[in-house]
Amino acid sequence: MKKLTLEILAKMAGVGVATVDRVLNERGGVSPETARKVLEAARKANLRRVLPEAYQRPWQIELLLSGNNAFFFKKLARDFSEVADAVGYQRVCLHRTLIPESQPERLARHLIDCIESRDGIIVFAHDYGPVRDALALCQARGVPVVTIATDLPDAGRLCHVGIDQYQAGRTAGLLMSRATPQAGEAIVVSGRFDYRAHRQRVAGFRDALQQRAPQLRLREVLAGQDQRQTIRKLLDQSLGRAGHIVGLYNTGLGNTEISDVLMQHQLSGRCTYITHELYSVTRRLLQQDILSFTLDQNAAQHAQLAIGILLRHLDTGWQPDVYEAGKVAFNLITAENLA
Template sequence: MKKLTLIKVAELAGVGIATVDRVLNERGGVRPETVRKVLRAARQAGLQRLLPDDTQHPWQIEVFLSSNGTWFFQQLADEFAQIADRLGYRKIKLFRTLVNENPPEKLAEKIKKSSELRDGIIVYGHDYPVIHQALLHCHEKGIPVITLVSDLPGAQRFCHVGINQYQAGRTAGLLMSKSMKTPGDVIMVSGRFDFSAHIQRIAGFRDALTQRAPWLRLREVLAGEDERHKIRALLKQTLLQADNVVGLYNSGDNNSDISALLQQQQLTDCCYITHELYDVTRLLLQQGTLSYTLDQNARQHAVISTDLLIRHLETGFQPDIYQDGRVELRIVTAENMA
């Protein structure tokens, strides 16, 4: 083994040559996370020798999810826990951390700190410069990061796992155009208009409806900031002002409040489209209040992202940034609920 190669491994792992020697010759006395770093660096450096079996040290993966309390993120957290239980502690040690989306600096600091302790990171974050900087920090340290649900174009992420959010919006627009053939107003409600997933969904919906249904009039987007009282106030005012509401598309949450207002205004024939299949939307579909819901499939997000990360850590697999992490959108009606 050439000394220059050992030096390169030490530099990549950020440790001394003595530590590299202890790990490669299995002398012990090295923390598991440091063992991981050295073995990962050895593979990266193309070290031509049989490396120690690192399966005795479970892969340490941290998952950062939103703490906003919506069903989707609660379900995601549960799905990741089930995956960790199924793989077992000898295979993976998974840490789930819930972080408020604002301020983004808080998440950025947690990502950087995690890069010192974990073998890989899965993160739901938004398109802020400080988050891009955190992912660049991870990239420079050789820690793979998978973005989840909401992509960060141009960031140094390993790959992205999620649905095509723009396509989801276009799908909603297509469904609206096929369902409503008479002229009228269509209302768009967005959870957070500064978050890329909502921006892309609304843009897709607007584009599809403009192209396919010129007889439908799109009103200005109601940006409720994920605040129930604000969404209620904005929607109530709009419903009172509009002459003939025939459709409503909600890119976010708060479907209980939205459906209640539609019922108060006796808009029973309104084509109402939203996202995710959970207890509220399931009931609204059964009642006939909700026309369609577009489900992201939380389970697939957890399974695909964990699988891609472990394959990379174990074999060096390099996925396509979008294709390998693509999650299929499911259109759910009252007739095909699982």
């Protein structure tokens, strides 16, 4: 193709020559609307070459994640972007919005706003009335919703993608019972009690400890509320009371603060310490033999399953099993299998 032809097509489409080249040679990096303009211009000009297949509108997917600063959500956002890029801009257009977990009304309004402009929604949300009402409206208007990480059992959703949080808690309890043969007490540091995932983790841990660890007594569950200074204060107060602490399970964030307090009370490396997610802090604590185990939620599999399930449903009408289709296998990480 002559350079002049590229210039003519670029002028007809109202874009640059490089953009025309990317579209005609399918190199990517061009928005669907721009690609459509270039192909229409090429056909009008009777360009004598095989053109890319006729453009079809990509599915418009809204991704709603927590706006807090937790590692899991940062990793999840990156993994969703990578999966969408691999699928291709001609098949899916991913729109990402971050909303603080403390603003369920804002999340509900955004869900309703998405009904007219999105083909499907992937959302991390907690069980609040306005959110349930918004999801019910999405369902009534035919917009499929996939929940991720924490489920909303009474809400209208196509499928849930995530680990079994109760099973994760039970696994932590089993690990605690096997790694801590001596008699003593264990402490749980919990995230917000109004969050279903944390309640399930605590319940699973408590049940497993009662059934498998007669030598261990659960002293208390500290309501850290995902506030780092609250976690530090409550744990310091608990460890300052008389007793023999041999284990600690953290269901959420605050591992830096927890490890600091354990060190202050000379328990660092001397009690079984279990938490969630593999990131820079937990990796360092594992390497230093301060942290015994971490249960990683496998963010990449969340992204792969959520987008895959939603696209299959939109393409074919397939109805997934609410839990089985989106079940994610969490990873057990120790100091010996760090990647």
